[in-house]
Amino acid sequence: MVSSHPLVVRIQALARELGFSQIGIAGVDLSSAEDGLMQWLAHGFHGEMDYMAAHGTRRARPAELVPGTVSVITARMDYLPRDTDPDWQAIEFERLRWPGEAIVSVYARGRDYHKVLRNRLAKLAERIAQEVGPFGHRAFTDSAPVLEAELASRSGQGWRGKHTLVLDRNAGSMFFLGEIYVDMVLPESEPVSSHCGSCSACIDVCPTQAIVAPRRLDARRCISYLTIEHGGAIPVELRTLMGNRIYGCDDCQLICPWNKFAKKSSLPDFDAREGLTGRSLAELFAWTEEEFLRRTEGSPIRRIGHERWLRNIAVALGNALRAGEEGAREALVSRKDGASALVREHVEWALGTVASE
Structure with missing residues (x-):
């Protein structure tokens, strides 16, 4: 996607200097998307994400969210770590077969993308202002x-x-998205056609069958939602399906044929942190709250808090115990007493699952 408009060309060049891989321009009339959004909410597919319903159609009306908005600059930033192996999809699938290893979604292994994109979108807006003079704008990245x-x-x-x-x-699809709502008219970019064809690999591979139809996700069944957004007890019927995934899930992206073309990030921000890759469930389950906060400083993982962290790992340890993983039972027993009621219930489930089979 290349624009011939001088200002857009300049914005694209400025964006590349800041680590963005592509810039696009969208209009603000999203009325055709409102019906689908409202149907999704009506089905309750948003689960406990009440903020989705609270804003309703406002999501589809940029000019209501930020008065004066007439165009939206969209930005894309690749996030695969710089040392990613060319065969990364197969490697990640293989790691899911090791029940004692804790699996954190690829995007969450580095620095919090909210911070990275927000800062760089702000810098991009500043540089645009240097080109055109002051203009009304507001930047977002999964935050409004x-x-x-x-x-x-x-x-x-x-x-x-x-x-x-x-x-x-x-x-x-291994990239983050960000937007800058602006009060100046820019030529809209041409959309591209779909190239999924008859492929249904992402639907078929989903561990919990959360993709209920093409482009329709029931978040209540999604492992990413369950391990990050969901605050209470994880539904019992979904726990064994979570395997060793403790924060997020990449399966639908790992299986996608198009991700053989996924790009590595040019930024060190998304390099995997020590302690979040290749670690055992038992090791991470032993983290105190102080250690959790220290290890996840500047990470998107910190937002779920220590209690949900332990809840998620307890489920994974239960699955590891069922698979005969050495040390899983001992790790679970270490948290049987003294943990919060939420964590304790998941620990007891994890220990009882094996005993009852």
Whole structure:
């Protein structure tokens, strides 16, 4: 997607200097997306994410969210770590077969993307202002009632895959999205056509069958939602399906053929942190709250807090115990007393699962 408009060309150049891989321009009329959004909410697919329903159609009306907005600059930033192996998809799938290893979603192994994108979007806006003079703007990255994937697909960043994520033929889906709402008219980018064809790999591979139809996700069944957004007890019927995933889930992206073209980040921010990759469940389950806070400083993981961290790992340890993983029972027993009621219930489930089979 290349624009011939001088200002857009300049914005693209400035964005590349800041680590963004692509820039697009979307209009603000998203009315055609409102019906789908409201149907999704009506089905309760948003689960406990009450903020999704609270803002309702405002998500599809940029000019209501930020008065004066007439165009939206969309930005894409690749996030695969710089040392990613060319065969990374197969490697990640193999790691899911090691029941004692704790699996954190690839995007969360480095620095909090909210901080990275927010800072760089702010810098991009500053540089645009140096080119055109003061202008009204507001930047977002997964932090406000914004239809990010809709804006991205309308602005040529890619198409909506059947897993609901944005896909690009040259970059797969391993990237973050950000937006700058602006009060100046810019030419809209041309959207691209879908290239999923008859492939249903992402739907078929989902451990909990959370993708209930092409481009329709029931968040209540999604492991990413369960381990991050969901605050209470994880539904018992879904626990064994979570395997060793303790924060997020990448399966639908790992299986996607287009992700063989996924790009490495040019930034060190997304390099995997020590302690979040290749670690055992038992090791991470032993973290005190102080150690959890220290280890996850500046990480997106910190937002779930120590209690949910332990809850998630307790489920994974239960699954590891069922698989005969040495040390799983001892780790679970260490938290049987003294833990919060939420963690204790998951520990007791994990220990009882084996005893009852």
